[in-house]
Structures are given as C-alpha cells and as structure tokens.
Amino acid sequence: MKPPRSSKNDVFLRYKLWLSAVSGEGIIGEDKYKLLRTIEEKGSLKAAAEDMGVSYRKAWGDIKKSEELLGYELTEKHRGGVGGGKSDLTSKAKNILEAYDALHRKMDNAIEDAYEDFKDKIK
Amino acid sequence: MKPPRSSKNDVFLRYKLWLSAVSGEGIIGEDKYKLLRTIEEKGSLKAAAEDMGVSYRKAWGDIKKSEELLGYELTEKHRGGVGGGKSDLTSKAKNILEAYDALHRKMDNAIEDAYEDFKDKIK
C-alpha cells in the first residue's frame, strides 16, 4: 500500500482491503498479498518468509489457513528435487492477486479524491 | 462498517480506513471510531467500554494514546459529581467522526462499484 501524502498535521489516511470468510477470518489481505507476490518472485515459501522478515512457520501456517478457508490451493508445493523444493502460485492465486491489484487502484483513486475533503474537515 | 454482500463462495470484501501518525501508529480506526461514538451515546467511557466488551483500562489507554498522537483532546473528562463522572466528545472529535463517516460513504461506493469486477475475476 502506498503511503498517502501527509497533511501538515503529520497525519495520514490509510486503508486495508481484504478478502474475508463469513466467519470473519481474513483470507487475503496486505500481508498475504505480499507473501504470495514474494513467493511468486522468489520461487519458494522459505525465501519469501525470509524476505518478509517473518518466520517460515508462520508463513506456512498462514498460507495453509487461507487455503483451507478458500477451499482450494494458492500454491503448488514441491518437496525435494532441485534446490530441495519450491512453491509456485496456482492460477487461481494469480487471479486473486490481479483482482486485488485492480481493486486497489480503484480504492486509491477514491481515497485520493476523498482526502482533500477530509483534510479540510478535520482541521 | 457494513458487511458487503457475500459472493456465492462465502467470501466478503472488507476494508478498514484509519488515520495514522507518521510513526505508523494508528490514531483513529474502526475501533476508536466506535468507541468515540459509544462514548457520545452513553456519556461515559466506562459505559462505552462495557458496551463494546472491552476493558475500561484498555479503552482509557486507547483514547489517551490517540490524544497524545493528535496533540489535542478527543474527550472532555469529568471526575466526580453526578453519577461519579462523565466524558463528552470535544468538537474536534466530532469533526473527525463526521469526516470519517463521509469518507466511509465514499469508500463504500467505490468498493461497491469495484466489487462486481472483482467477483468475476476471482471466480
């Protein structure tokens, strides 16, 4: 998420967008988005977790939970072989990331428009 | 925040909007918004905390922290007197809540528009 420009009061407006299960549990939000993108880039969950400064254990658990909630896989997991193993995104995961991007662009525009207003009102 | 309508996959799209300090600390988000509205309604921090199912200690600490970050008061605190004391919102707090509402309405519209798109893409 890009940091919106600051007001002179040193206050930003920020937002988060996420896919949620009916249970209220978050499925994909900022963090999962980033994690998936990093897996895509690095080719492995381990490298992605390291890159994000989070434990492998957590990253792994997070992906697993999201997959359970969605009812389908976000990553194709490969154990053994070259490099010990790897993870790739499924096409469904790629679709979600793409849709998430588009949504964010729209939200960014909306918030941009609304921001000026807001700034004036809270002065 | 109103729960956006569900897709047939039992997945919602949700978002949170908040005012953030440059430090990255949240100043006013969903929870603080609700807390302030409840203080406004109930007339006391204690009643508001109970109403929200959160400890008085936490509610009090949260308000205090927000006020420190903003550099001004969100509530007028009164100890003693009728009922033991009370808390009212300052006019600045009211302005913020109002601006927050307006922003939410705009974001709701934006997300509403974007949602159909999203739904199709992640199918």
Next chain:
DNA sequence: GTTCGATATGCAACTATTTTCATATCGCCT
C-alpha cells in the same frame, strides 16, 4: 543410495496485547 535443501508440522519458548486488580482522586448530593 547418499546428499541437499525446501516443504510439513507439532510443541515449547517467547513477545505482545488485554484484562484484572488495587488504589487514588474528584465533585455533586444528602
């Protein structure tokens, strides 16, 4: 068939967040 490194997973250790508790202060009301 042995080695290598990532995935897979339970569990203990640790950190961060919240609640609970204890105690003090304040000001209207009787």
Next chain:
DNA sequence: AGGCGATATGAAAATAGTTGCATATCGAAC
C-alpha cells in the same frame, strides 16, 4: 462531612500471536 461512581494509572496476571526448534519427508542430481 461522608457516600457514590466515574475517571486515572501502575502493576500483575492471563491471553493471544510469533518464533524457534526438532524431526520427518520428499525427489532431483550426483
């Protein structure tokens, strides 16, 4: 003056969230 109940605040106790560790499995490559 004394009681009542909310605000004020620190400190300990309890929860929740993460990390670290240990151990197992897998499969390509040598």
